[in-house]
Amino acid sequence: MGEKSSKNSKISRKRFIKNGALALGATALVGCQSTAKNETEGININSGKKYQWKMVTTWPPKFPVVGEGCQLIADWISEMSGGQLTVKVYGGGELAPALETFEAVSSGAAEMGNGASYYWAGKAPSASFFSSVPFGMNAQQMHAWILHGGGYPLWRELYARFNLVPFLSGNTGVQMGGWFNKEINTMEDFKGLKMRMPGLGGKVLVKAGGTAVLSPGSELYTNLERGVIDATEWIGPYHDYLMGFHQIAKFYYSPGWHEPGTVLETIVNKRAYEDLPKHLQAIVASACERLTMWCLSDFEARNNEYLNKIKEESDVEMRSFPKEVMDELRILSQEVIDELVASDPFAKKVYQSFSTFSKGVKSWAGQSEKLFHNLV
């Protein structure tokens, strides 16, 4: 499409970032109002000890969907506790660097944090299994594994070592394959490619001869525009549009083989959590988990509309990875998993649970969801 609509979306993107930067003040105000409102109703729920928590996040301030979701958790906690527990949400870089969220909550510098577990694979290699595994499970299957298939106890065991309690607290759904400035026709095209890709997907990219960069969302547009990276994946059409990648990349690939249903997490400092009275612990757990469906549904509800906007407002060309590339990526993905499992005893334990569950749930999907999608 023409120059004009491209400019419009550039304006949208600036506004999106600017709103983000301005958001924290407004956010804190909302929290105060909500507390005050409950107090004026004469409910004595506030007569217990009050708690004021901080939540650090891997997202820019007031980031659409995932950052808004953090504020929603804070709002829900404040509402449900009648203001007894309030949570102030910080964007990445405001209280701690985005990718130091894990350390900040582990140390108790903040009581809560929000991100995705593969960001911490450097500290806990098996953490990746609780966010996303290339060619792994989709959102519905990941949630089933975590809640009813043995995932949660393992996740809690792993994070307890870091003084953390993890909560399933968001999902992106099936992601897109990413933004490229050159076509991917054979595996050769990954050689020398510098691409932002976290988690196990990043390790697959390295095996394919590329360089995997782990950087927070706030840096991606600039890095791609300036050529610091050649390509980036992010989430899916809705959020990718807001990030503005269609203005600076030539090709948009599907599917997101590396992230078929990425789980987002809220982490809570274990000591702070255990210091809460039981009813506030229950409120925190409920708010965190409730966000999962809210977040997944937000992406699901808007991706089609924004995919159309990307097609209409830019010259980006849609591409699918060739079958032979997918087949090869799948082989490399299994190699990455095998190496991880061989190097870390806890990863072996997690993968046993993950892979057994995955096999069963995919067999059922072949009789249910797959039939549904091929029917319509």
Next chain:
Amino acid sequence: MGEKSSKNSKISRKRFIKNGALALGATALVGCQSTAKNETEGININSGKKYQWKMVTTWPPKFPVVGEGCQLIADWISEMSGGQLTVKVYGGGELAPALETFEAVSSGAAEMGNGASYYWAGKAPSASFFSSVPFGMNAQQMHAWILHGGGYPLWRELYARFNLVPFLSGNTGVQMGGWFNKEINTMEDFKGLKMRMPGLGGKVLVKAGGTAVLSPGSELYTNLERGVIDATEWIGPYHDYLMGFHQIAKFYYSPGWHEPGTVLETIVNKRAYEDLPKHLQAIVASACERLTMWCLSDFEARNNEYLNKIKEESDVEMRSFPKEVMDELRILSQEVIDELVASDPFAKKVYQSFSTFSKGVKSWAGQSEKLFHNLV
């Protein structure tokens, strides 16, 4: 498989029903313990007015998954409110007949209820859209429509007429097509067939020449065994196995064309809800919605295992509906929807929202979930 394993599963089924019948006492006890526990901690959250609510349900007492889920909502509410609001859960027939849950909550005889909206299509024809539409949307898509696509405001508007507030509060996932004692080879085989099937699916069955029976879960096994009905659908392998249908039916069909992702609901008496202080309203909303992922994940996690058990422990033969039957059922489904929309102005309004959203979200699924399922 042999006689022995068949007997074993008969025993399991009896235990399942027996546990159900005994469950309510234990259930009430758990609630009391949970309240007491919080009180002994010295939190003054209970100093506000206390509320004791009743929840009526369409399920037999302590029914696996869906009935357990109702108790979980009650437990969560009690925990989060520190016992300020307690909810006693009643199985169908204990306080009100299972299929009179809607009236019981509407009138205020009980403050809460749990079931699925298509059970009330006789009172509010458009209600079916908020549970399941034949060839409609799956769980992920339904949740996206309700939470972020315009579904919730319409659902609330409809239920407000009945003095009710609805909450998205469970999902079965893609269901199975049901249990039959004769094969379905052509549309002729539906003629004269007396089958338990609620909602719009039931109307499609009638169009196909069959008789649709709406009966609660508690009656299905006996009705099928005694030939009161010729066939029944229920949910999927996990729950169907617990119901014991594999012991008395010859064929198990897939897919559940009539219920691709049935939403379960918790309804709250509007006046009772508005009489709650804000923090308890927030707690009720959170507990109800949190159950959705818990419930869907429970079905998703166990369906494969129980499908295998059905195959191993019985002589049931698995079947898929022939393509020509599916094509014809789809045409009849659209006729049923068109007639409903023509007969009820509110149904027209709901269907406009539903169908527009459905078209968009399925287009996105073709680039995401469908690719995922065909990849693995």
